[in-house]
Amino acid sequence: MQSGAPGEGTGTNSMVAGINMAVFKNTKNIDGATKFVKFMTSDEEQKVLNKAYGSIPPVKAAQEDPAFNGPALAVLRETLATSAAALPQVPxxxxxxxxxxxxxxxxxxxxxxxxxxxxxSVKSKLDKAQQQMPKK
Structure with a gap:
């Protein structure tokens, strides 16, 4: 629960996630980079990628493909719609x-x-990693 005792607050069962893509204005091949982003976010490529990974495409037209209407993805859709939250941004x-x-x-x-x-040995490696993080 995000706050309070069980039964109070908002239940969060998953996170909203994805992969961000961007083209920087100083990119050497801006036309090629823009075409690549358009390709990766196209309906057809989203169908290919999301079928391979068992996820729901963010592109609405691609979501209409029958491959994304199975029972497992129905549970995922319901979870994302009712009890998922974005992760906090952590610098x-x-x-x-x-x-x-x-x-x-x-x-x-x-x-x-x-x-x-x-x-x-796991504790030692994780302790070493913790020591490399900024102190709060």
């Missing part, structure tokens, strides 16, 4: 993703090399 999110991602990558490398990955 340090990129740094967080980098330091935690590095910790996880190192743990996978240990496992791949046959070194033990233990509760203590």
């Amino acid at each position: 340090e999110e990129s740094q967080f993703e980098t330091v935690v991602g590095t910790a996880v990558k190192e743990l996978f490398a240990d496992a791949a090399a046959g070194r033990p990955v233990t509760e203590a």
Whole structure:
């Protein structure tokens, strides 16, 4: 719950998410970049991408494809419509993703090399990542 005890406040069961695309005004090939964004957001490409990932296209025309009317996506549509919220913007999110991602990558490398990955080694890597984050 976002606030209060259970039964009070607003229940949030999911997040609204997506992938942002942009073309910067100083892009060397602005026409090519603009065409790429138009391609990626086209009805047909949204159908291809969202079928592959099992998600709902943000493009309304693409949502009309029968592939997006199954029971699993009906649950997702209902959740997004009634109990999803945008994540708060966190200035340090990129740094967080980098330091935690590095910790996880190192743990996978240990496992791949046959070194033990233990509760203590996970805690140590995450503690190291936490120390790299700005103090609040």
